[in-house]
Amino acid sequence: MVATPIGNLADISLRTLHLLEIADRVACEDTRHTQALLRAYGLERAGDRLLALHQHNEAQAAQQVVAWLNAGERVAYASDAGTPAVSDPGARLAAAVREAGLRVVPMPGASSVTTLLSAAGCAGEGAFVFAGFLPSKAGERDAAVAALAQEPRPVVLLEAPHRIEALASSLAVLGDRLVTVGRELTKQFEEIATVPCARLGDWLAANPQRTRGEFALALHGAPAAPKTGEGERVLALLLPELPVKTAVKLAAEISGEPRNALYDAALRMKKET
Incomplete structure (x- = not known):
């Protein structure tokens, strides 16, 4: 699974270039786009060594990739830009290869x-x-x-x-x-x-x-809601009667305050008693 640059062609690793050079075949989201990318690095491939694998044919094309892998070939998969299988094709391919008992190797890069x-x-x-x-x-x-x-x-x-x-x-x-x-x-x-x-x-x-x-x-994250103190008041009532996790869960549900903060408060209360 080959991550490719999202814009600047210099944002590619030496490891990725080596892999693309030695791969027997390259599956990709768009053969024209990937051929142009390979050409920019001096790695242009013959047309029969490229396979289009995109959202409309991924399940079928994945089986062709599995067949090549079972035959001992090395196959690289590249989406048009960025890391495959993240809002781009590739997830079904990775799943199919894994289910076939074969190895999926991630090649980190641009995202x-x-x-x-x-x-x-x-x-x-x-x-x-x-x-x-x-x-x-x-x-x-x-x-x-x-x-x-x-x-x-x-x-x-x-x-x-x-x-x-x-x-x-x-x-x-x-x-x-x-x-x-x-x-x-x-x-x-x-x-x-x-x-x-x-x-x-x-x-x-x-x-x-x-x-x-x-x-x-x-x-950006929403600002934290101001503390009302209600959660700790409820905790103080529940802790003498219930286990810490149960008391925290109920206090969070009653007060609407974050469970993690209430758990810390519960531990503090336990130490003080």
Whole structure:
């Protein structure tokens, strides 16, 4: 499973270039795109050594890859850009190869997800949610945004240029919550900006070029709800009668406060008694 550059052709590893050179065959999302990529590195292949494997034929083409592997051939799979099987074809291929008792070897490399997070400054604690592409229908997209309204972890979204304005409209209901938008990451006209969700549409409209290219967005985590003290009050009543985990679970359900924080409070209370 070969990760390929998401823009800048220099973002490829020496290990990946070696693998592409020695592979007997290359399966890929788009043979024309991958042939151009290989040509850029001096690794152009004969047409019969390339296999199109995309969302419309992945199950069938995966069986051809399995047959080649069983015959002792080395097969590389590359999506058009970034890491395969993450909002791109490849997951069913990897599953089919694994189920056949064969080895799936990941070749790490470019990813718009981690590229954006490294510049967004919102995932310092390490936890984030990858939501990928939200639904294209307005009602379903608005419902998905509403479900993320209280998410305390950063949420990474992907979007195509023809839908970015619609996504900005849906995100506007989140008001002052910050979103970092990455446009054309690693490419010549890369832009990264952090704005309130309510202003994302204005940011796009400020320059006609901003609705072009591929987008990754990092929705910053929702601010933690202020502590009410209700959770610890309930804990104090429950702990003398119940095990710690049970008391914490009930206190969280009653107060709506985070379970992890209440668990820490419960341990502190136990030490103090």
